[in-house]
Amino acid sequence: MTRVRLPAVGAVLAGAVCLAACSSPASQPPAASTAPATATPPATAASAAPPESAAASPSPTGAENLALADPVRAQLVAAAARLNGLPASAYLGLVKGESYYGFDPATSTYWAGGALDPSSSSQRAQVSVQDDGGYYIFEEPAGGSWTASAEGMAGIEGAACSVHVPPALVTLWHWPAGACHPAGI
Numbered sequence: 001m002t003r004v005r006l007p008a009v010g011a012v013l014a015g016a017v018c019l020a021a022c023s024s025p026a027s028q029p030p031a032a033s034t035a036p037a038t039a040t041p042p043a044t045a046a047s048a049a050p051p052e053s054a055a056a057s058p059s060p061t062g063a064e065n066l067a068l069a070d071p072v073r074a075q076l077v078a079a080a081a082r083l084n085g086l087p088a089s090a091y092l093g094l095v096k097g098e099s100y101y102g103f104d105p106a107t108s109t110y111w112a113g114g115a116l117d118p119s120s121s122s123q124r125a126q127v128s129v130q131d132d133g134g135y136y137i138f139e140e141p142a143g144g145s146w147t148a149s150a151e152g153m154a155g156i157e158g159a160a161c162s163v164h165v166p167p168a169l170v171t172l173w174h175w176p177a178g179a180c181h182p183a184g185i
Helices: 002-022 070-083 123-128 167-172
Strands: 091-094 100-104 109-114 116-118 136-141 147-150
Touching (some): 070 109, 100 167, 116 123
């Protein structure tokens, strides 16, 4: 009888180990972020912008790459949400690593680029970030407010940018010449 129990106990233990391995965090897909927009750290490509505590980096034309602070992030999310006919609360913030912010003195305009992180509770927000809504360009002229333009499809199958980021900022952000979003987006 002891011989019968040992294989059975071994089988049960092997099964338990397999189940434990399958339910471990390393084997599970990452969960969607639920952090609010204000918790999103400064997000720029590694070589595109200084960390938030660093000084702005000017170009020879005077254009500046700026640190993206939380109040500006919130304004950008609100502008894109308006464009999509949704409340800003439909989004968690800007996607980490895909946000840029700068000033062009030649046009007296602040410019930004970023992708939105939709809330898992808003299907409309999730749909809005697909295709053309995959990336936004924002501009704020002197004395004006932020406007958003969906540019996610620009450069794909001949689609053109509907707005043109000043070349000095495109260079500071290390985007391809004439682009309206970073390479790979």
